[in-house]
Amino acid sequence: MLPANLVVLVCLAYVAVLFVVAFVGDRRARKNPAGWLSSPLVYTLSISIYCTSWTFFGSVGSAAKNGLEFATIYLGPTIVFVGWWIFLRKLVTIGRTYHTTSIADLISARFGKNPALGAMITVLALVAITPYIALQLKAISASFQVITFPAGAVAAAAGSLEPDFAIAFWLAAGLCVFSIIFGVRNIDVNERHHGVIAAIALEALVKLVAFLVVGLWVYLALSGTPEEMFRNAPVSLLNPQQSFGERWVALCFLSGAAVICLPRQFQVTVVENSSEEQLRTASWMFPLYLFLINLFVIPIAMAGLNFLPEGTDPDLFVLALPMAEGQGSLGLLAFLGGFSSATSMVIVSSIALSTMISNHIIMPIAMRFSMVPTGSSQNVRSFILVTRRLSIIFIVFLGFVYFWISRTSDALASIGLISFCGLIQPLPALVAGLYWRRATHGGAIAGLGAGFLIWCYTLFLPSFEGAFVLSSDVIEHGLFGWSWLRPHALFGLEAFDPLVHALFWSMAVNSALLIGVSLLREPTPLTRFQATLFIDIFRRQTESELGVIRRTARVSDLRQIADRILGPSEAVQLFEHGAAAEKAVIASDELISQVEQRLAANVGAASARSLVSRVVTDETISVDELKRLAGEAEQIRAYSAELERKSRQIEATAAELAEANERLREIDVRKDEFLSQVSHEVRTPMTSIRSFSEILLNNRDLDETRKLHFLGIIQSESFRLTRLLDGILDMNLMEPGMQPWEATSFDPEDALDQAIATCEPLARAAGASIIRRRRARNARIMGSRDQLAQVFINLISNSIKHNSNAEPEIAISGGTRKTVYELRIADNGQGIPERDRDQIFQKFYRGQQTRHRGVGLGLPISRQIVERFGGELGLSDAKIGGAEFIVRLPLHQP
Amino acid sequence: MASEEPDRQGLRDAATILPFAAAALLAPPLIWIFAGPTEPGRVPLIVIYIFGIWAVIILAAFLLARRIGRLTDHDPQRRDGGP
Numbered sequence: 001m002l003p004a005n006l007v008v009l010v011c012l013a014y015v016a017v018l019f020v021v022a023f024v025g026d027r028r029a030r031k032n033p034a035g036w037l038s039s040p041l042v043y044t045l046s047i048s049i050y051c052t053s054w055t056f057f058g059s060v061g062s063a064a065k066n067g068l069e070f071a072t073i074y075l076g077p078t079i080v081f082v083g084w085w086i087f088l089r090k091l092v093t094i095g096r097t098y099h100t101t102s103i104a105d106l107i108s109a110r111f112g113k114n115p116a117l118g119a120m121i122t123v124l125a126l127v128a129i130t131p132y133i134a135l136q137l138k139a140i141s142a143s144f145q146v147i148t149f150p151a152g153a154v155a156a157a158a159g160s161l162e163p164d165f166a167i168a169f170w171l172a173a174g175l176c177v178f179s180i181i182f183g184v185r186n187i188d189v190n191e192r193h194h195g196v197i198a199a200i201a202l203e204a205l206v207k208l209v210a211f212l213v214v215g216l217w218v219y220l221a222l223s224g225t226p227e228e229m230f231r232n233a234p235v236s237l238l239n240p241q242q243s244f245g246e247r248w249v250a251l252c253f254l255s256g257a258a259v260i261c262l263p264r265q266f267q268v269t270v271v272e273n274s275s276e277e278q279l280r281t282a283s284w285m286f287p288l289y290l291f292l293i294n295l296f297v298i299p300i301a302m303a304g305l306n307f308l309p310e311g312t313d314p315d316l317f318v319l320a321l322p323m324a325e326g327q328g329s330l331g332l333l334a335f336l337g338g339f340s341s342a343t344s345m346v347i348v349s350s351i352a353l354s355t356m357i358s359n360h361i362i363m364p365i366a367m368r369f370s371m372v373p374t375g376s377s378q379n380v381r382s383f384i385l386v387t388r389r390l391s392i393i394f395i396v397f398l399g400f401v402y403f404w405i406s407r408t409s410d411a412l413a414s415i416g417l418i419s420f421c422g423l424i425q426p427l428p429a430l431v432a433g434l435y436w437r438r439a440t441h442g443g444a445i446a447g448l449g450a451g452f453l454i455w456c457y458t459l460f461l462p463s464f465e466g467a468f469v470l471s472s473d474v475i476e477h478g479l480f481g482w483s484w485l486r487p488h489a490l491f492g493l494e495a496f497d498p499l500v501h502a503l504f505w506s507m508a509v510n511s512a513l514l515i516g517v518s519l520l521r522e523p524t525p526l527t528r529f530q531a532t533l534f535i536d537i538f539r540r541q542t543e544s545e546l547g548v549i550r551r552t553a554r555v556s557d558l559r560q561i562a563d564r565i566l567g568p569s570e571a572v573q574l575f576e577h578g579a580a581a582e583k584a585v586i587a588s589d590e591l592i593s594q595v596e597q598r599l600a601a602n603v604g605a606a607s608a609r610s611l612v613s614r615v616v617t618d619e620t621i622s623v624d625e626l627k628r629l630a631g632e633a634e635q636i637r638a639y640s641a642e643l644e645r646k647s648r649q650i651e652a653t654a655a656e657l658a659e660a661n662e663r664l665r666e667i668d669v670r671k672d673e674f675l676s677q678v679s680h681e682v683r684t685p686m687t688s689i690r691s692f693s694e695i696l697l698n699n700r701d702l703d704e705t706r707k708l709h710f711l712g713i714i715q716s717e718s719f720r721l722t723r724l725l726d727g728i729l730d731m732n733l734m735e736p737g738m739q740p741w742e743a744t745s746f747d748p749e750d751a752l753d754q755a756i757a758t759c760e761p762l763a764r765a766a767g768a769s770i771i772r773r774r775r776a777r778n779a780r781i782m783g784s785r786d787q788l789a790q791v792f793i794n795l796i797s798n799s800i801k802h803n804s805n806a807e808p809e810i811a812i813s814g815g816t817r818k819t820v821y822e823l824r825i826a827d828n829g830q831g832i833p834e835r836d837r838d839q840i841f842q843k844f845y846r847g848q849q850t851r852h853r854g855v856g857l858g859l860p861i862s863r864q865i866v867e868r869f870g871g872e873l874g875l876s877d878a879k880i881g882g883a884e885f886i887v888r889l890p891l892h893q894p
Numbered sequence: 895m896a897s898e899e900p901d902r903q904g905l906r907d908a909a910t911i912l913p914f915a916a917a918a919l920l921a922p923p924l925i926w927i928f929a930g931p932t933e934p935g936r937v938p939l940i941v942i943y944i945f946g947i948w949a950v951i952i953l954a955a956f957l958l959a960r961r962i963g964r965l966t967d968h969d970p971q972r973r974d975g976g977p
Contacts, residue, residue: 071944075920078948082955083913085906085962227935239931240940244922252921280963284955291948298941 002328004148007335014336015174018199022182025198037194038274040281045201046268047282048208048289050077050259052132053139053342054416056207059294061315063301067236067243069251074294076256078287084279088269090434091260092279094537095270099601102356103266107426109605110433110534111441112527118360118606120445121426124452125263125356126395127460128422129349131415133399134406136342141167143338146319147331153323157316158309163407172400175346176393183351184388192272193351200268200348203340208293210337214318214330215296221325222303232305237298250500254417257424264345267352346396354391359604362387367610380564384603406464418459421503425451428511432518437531443518451510454490459502462487525621539638550620555587557615558595565599565611574598592616682724685717727858745892746785748821749775749814755792756812759800768800768808776814779821782892783869791862791873795825795885798858803829803882819891824876826884837875905962912958916951920944 029037036042055073062070080088091106100106104125108118141164149156182195223229236243259265273279304317312320318338322330363384366372373379428447432439457470466472470487478485488498490505523531529548555575562571574595587595592612599608613619692710696702702710756770763770781788799810805828814823832840841863859873866873871889918924928943 068940068944071948075944075948078951079913079916079920082916082951083910085909086913225935226937230932230938233938237932237938237941240929240938241926241931244925244929248925249921252917276966277963280959280966283959284952287948287952287955291945291952295945 002147002332004144007144007148007332010332010336011339014339015178018202019178019181021202022178022195022199026182026195029194029198033274037198038278040278040285042197042201043268043273043278044282044285044289045204046197046272047265047286048204048293049200049264049268049341049344049348050262051204051207051290051293051341052345052416053136053143053338055293056211056338056341057139057143057315057318058416059297060301060304060317061313063237063297064305064314064317065234067234067240069236069243069248070297071294072248072251073255074290076252076254077259078290079252080256080259081283081286084283087431087434088260088279088283089276090537091430092270092273093276094434094534096273097537098533098605099597100270101359101601101604102271102352103261103263103426103430104356104360105600105604105606106266106270107429107433107444108360109600110527110530111429111439111444112524112530113606113609114441114445115360115364115606115610117429117441117444117448118356118604119364120448120452122353122356122360124425124448125353125423126398127456128419129263129353129395130398130402131406132419133346133349133396134403135415136346137168137171137399137403138163140171140339140342141165143316143319143335146316147323147335153316153320153331154308154312157312157320163403165404168400168403171343172396175343175350176396178343179347179350179354179392179396180389183347184354184385184392192274196347196351197268197272200344203344204289207337207340208289210333210340211293211318212296214322214334214337215300217327217330218303218321219296219299222307222321223299228306229299229302233302234305247497247500250503251417254420254424254499254503257427258420261424261427261430262420263352263356263423264348267348271352346399350392350395353395354388357391357395358384358387359607362391363603363607364610367607381567384565414463417499418463421459421499421506422452422455425455425506425510428507428514432514433531434534436518437528437535438518438523439514439531440518440521440523441527442521443514443516446517447510447512447514450513451506454506454509455502458487458490458505459498462498529621548621549589549593550618551589551592551616552618553587553592553612553616554585555591556585558587558592558612561611561615562595562598565602570598678724678728682721685721685724689714689717689721727861743782743784745780745782748779748781748788748823748889751785751789752792752812752814752823754789755796758789758793759796762797763800763808763810766800766803766808768803768810770796770810770812773811773813774815776816776821779814779816780892781821781869781889783889787865788869788889791865791887792823792825794858794862795887799825799827799829799883799885803827805829805882816891819893820871821889821891823887823889824884825887826876827882829882831881832875832883840875841873902965905958905965909958909962912951912954916947919947919951 025037028035059070059073094100095106098106098109100109104118104121107121108114111117142161144167145161145164146153146156149161178199179196182199183193230238260269269279269282300317300321301314304312304314304321308317308320308324318334319331322328322334363372366383373383425448428451429439429444432444461468461470462475464470466475475487477483478487483489484491488501490501493501493505496504526549559571559575562574566574575591596608596612599611602608603611692714696707696710756772759770796810796812800808803810807828809828811826812823814821816822841859863873866887866889869889871887873885873887876884876886925940925943929940932938932940
């Protein structure tokens with residue numbers, strides 16, 4: 001035995017780790033929703049909550065008693081997942097596209113957002129899951145008792161222990177706390193719970209590793225040769241011919257359906273899904289997980305039969321084997337594995353069910369009787385949160401009560417399959433909903449109701465063996481003594497065992513009623529519309545679909561609903577998208593649909609519809625339009641529209657390319673021109689420098705004044721050359737990605753003063769006057785002061801040089817406007833011709849009538865500098881005679 | 895693109911056939927072939943058969959998922975999952 005304190009301590013430490021993982025997962029997901037928590041691996045591990053304690057302990061038990069039958073529970077899901085392309089892909093895409101919150105939500109949304117259907121599925125799930133949760137509580141408390149039993153685990157597993165309700169109670173309380181903290185923290189779009197998923201993924205790893213380690217140890221230490229291993233094997237394993245009858249097929253079908261329909265599976269597979277890649281990976285990785293966790297089931301079962309005394313409960317072999325051989329730490333690991341598998345099931349099931357209860361039972365009732373609190377949005381949201389939290393407590397403790405009540409009977413032992421059979425009753429409606437347009441909500445309700453009743457009567461109630469509702473007399477002889485109503489042989493069908501019998505009748509009647517009742521009446525227009533959306537999920541959606549439902553509602557009313565349910569921040573976001581529409585009084589059809597979809601992501605499609613319906617005054621659904629949409633012609637039209645769109649895109653791209661090419665050519669031509677210009681410019685001073693230096697060299701007897709004159713020319717020509725080269729160099733320096741400058745905050749007027757002072761001699765030489773009109777006060781901008789001064793010098797000297805007026809005059813005025821500093825430099829020259837206006841800022845461009853032979857770099861460099869400041873440099877449009885340049889720079893607000 | 899088209903069709907067919915093939919291999923009557931009585935001292939054939947087929951199915955699903963993934967990733971328009 002292990003000391004109870006140690007086991008409790010290890011459990012608490014493990015739970016603390018889970019809390020940390022969930023907490024960190026939540027935080028990381030909020031920071032980066034596309035992080036590793038959305039990876040296909042985590043997604044797959046979360047799906048493996050399919051393996052509960054029923055797998056962990058029960059598989060071995062089943063293998064010891066019934067041979068290979070345990071494998072059916074995993075082969076069914078394997079087939080469903082490797083067949084993802086056919087069914088799961090469609091289901092998951094629909095769930096992702098329409099923000100489905102649960103299986104009840106999906107089915108009710110498909111059948112005209114029918115609230116009754118959602119409520120029915122919720123009740124059914126609650127009834128069928130309660131015993132399943134009880135089974136998990138029992139598994140944990142029993143395994144705890146076994147490994148801590150003072151007389152040794154083997155004795156504990158052999159005798160029938162009185163269940164320990166104290167453990168189960170505290171466990172249930174702990175599970176409630178965890179689920180509430182991480183499962184119902186907020187009402188989230190998509191209802192995704194990253195923290196919970198992170199913890200579940202860790203638990204999935206723990207249970208897999210635990211089972212593999214125990215299995216490997218058993219295989220290596222205890223199994224021996226095949227002969228030794230199988231010496232006590234059950235007949236069903238050694239001579240398995242009988243095992244593969246209708247029960248084998250039925251169990252495969254049952255488990256395959258269950259992996260789709262169980263609320264917790266639907267939660268992790270569909271609701272928590274965020275990309276197709278996740279499902280694609282899970283399609284093989286989840287079967288692989290199932291394969292691995294079953295790999296050692298047979299060796300453990302056989303070793304248990306060989307080494308443990310007769311009468312030991314086979315469901316406890318996983319624990320009892322290591323304990324019997326004195327491997328305490330292995331036993332503890334196995335216990336943790338079972339603990340993980342049970343807790344993760346309860347956590348996800350209770351979260352999924354609480355969403356269903358809140359959205360499909362409490363919300364509709366609250367809205368019907370006006371119990372939803374009015375007033376601030378906080379009230380409504382906390383109302384929803386509180387109902388969900390209470391639902392979790394209700395569900396978990398219902399499981400606890402069930403465990404407590406059923407302590408005397410063996411009802412729990414076989415509850416796994418019984419529960420599965422009840423939970424898959426929505427399957428026919430789900431399949432029909434995804435593939436059959438004629439299916440109606442009437443058919444779905446009739447089928448589901450009948451299936452549920454048959455399941456209760458033929459399987460669930462008889463499982464109490466006369467202790468609950470049905471007496472053992474009724475179970476034996478049928479209701480009212482009518483033998484054709486015997487629960488285990490309905491209509492005299494005695495060939496099957498009770499499970500296959502119940503599965504057959506419930507599925508057969510369920511499907512028959514679904515089809516029959518659906519054919520009686522035409523589906524309602526809304527059902528038809530939803531059918532089109534769901535069935536054609538992979539068809540490209542066309543705009544015309546929005547035109548099917550026409551509704552009228554006031555924007556302010558819609559906004560109020562969105563505020564109350566979604567909260568103010570999200571409502572603002574939602575209404576911002578249609579910023580133009582916000583000013584309108586009447587909301588567009590698109591806006592109404594958008595609001596309804598977002599609400600549906602929180603409270604379910606049916607509740608969202610009834611919320612929106614309250615403010616919608618007029619609704620029509622065009623049936624003709626719907627029929628047209630579903631028709632062949634429309635599909636072709638949509639396809640050809642798509643083709644047209646693509647070819648338009650390609651044409652546009654080609655045009656862009658041609659334009660870019662044209663631009664490149666032009667630049668190339670200009671570059672050539674510029675190069676020849678530059679070589680010419682360089683050549684002229686070079687020629688004079690060369691010829692004057694030759695004169696100086698060859699004629700030593702020149703007089704001093706002439707020598708000095710020639711040297712002066714050489715010097716000034718060299719200066720010209722340097723300036724020219726500096727200009728070219730500046731041009732390159734300003735190219736994007738070149739050296740960063742040191743940005744400081746400074747007053748642009750200071751840079752202007754500096755520039756004017758520099759230009760003063762030039763102005764004096766040209767006889768021009770510089771007039772300062774206005775000064776900006778207290779303007780500060782960010783950047784390099786010298787660079788800005790360079791720009792101003794360039795602009796002012798341009799105005800001086802290119803001014804043809806007899807009395808040249810340059811007017812400069814600065815000012816601030818809101819967050820912009822603006823400087824205008826105007827001259828009274830002949831102005832800039834219309835055709836040059838766009839081009840003077842282009843690199844390598846030189847004006848048509850240039851008298852001063854520059855290199856055409858000043859303005860492009862200036863503009864680049866100004867743009868680097870985040871500002872702009874341009875020409876004023878005003879016709880004032882001369883040219884007016886405007887510099888605008890963003891002000892720096894410290 | 896054009897040369898990928900038959901490839902894609904083939905993959906789609908394979909993805910559709912795989913679950914049916916798996917179901918057929920794991921259900922009667924095919925499974926009866928391997929469900930004969932076990933000779934003493936041997937691992938039952940049926941155990942080897944079921945786990946072997948199971949592994950083969952997973953391998954096939956893995957290869958298929960990888961190829962479908964490659965096709966989807968190459969073609970950005972299909973990222974939404976449309977057929």
